[in-house]
Amino acid sequence: MLQRLRVLLPALWAGLLLCIATLATPAVFAVAPEAAGRIVGRIFAQEAVVSMALALLLTAIERKLAPERQLGVWLALGALFCTVAGYYALQPMMAAARLGQGSLSFGQLHAISLGFFALKGVLVLVLAWRAAAPGRGLRPSSS
Template sequence: MTALDRWRRLLPALWAGWLLCVAGLATPAPFATLVQTDAGRVVARMLAQEAGSALFFGGVLLLLARVAARRGGGPQFSVDMGLALGAIVCTVAGYYAVQPMMVAARAGQGALSFGQLHAVSAAFYLVKLGLVLALAWRASRAPVSPPASS
């Protein structure tokens, strides 16, 4: 197994763990211990960091899949690339597009309420989590061995 293969197996698992940690531990904790406005600021900062890291993980995984396709002569666009691209799209839509609208909704602007936009953002996050978990699941499979020659 090459270093490229190892990274292609490790990164999706790290990314999935990071997403689960943010969703399950890091974002609920401030709301359990701080006043709502302070908790909101802490969570907003965490989600900003998560969005940046998602773009990094997704970009690196796309690059690794592309290099693997060139080396192995496989398809130029794989299922793994589609999963990584889907997660990137969810990040861009769910954080970089919806988050500014949430700020406007808090100020009483826009057609949707803060709660509605929060639900949209959470849905994008859940879809991204599902895509990354699928990517990690696929990466955990044993490599296909070439047939033995006799």
């Protein structure tokens, strides 16, 4: 069961991140530009919670299934760091920047946040790629 989750969860997570980046966010800005910031903010709030849960779950699975190989753990923890820094640390700073407070502009903070999201996407894609690699993924059943 854990081996199946080890293969499935990173792929689903990568799909979620790619869907948000390539479909959901651009569609919101195209259809509802006046409310896009609030809607996209809500999407990213939900994504941050899901990403934290998946990162912690995959860290535990990787530690259980491959204690001698820690790259999967570091990839999941890196994605967790990107979530915490890119969403939870930067969102309050972005809100303050909208009010003219802080040393960085909203645009600069947004660019940093985008960088963290992109890095998280790369880390999760590598995690998914590794989990699906021959010899690491699901083994064929003997029946």
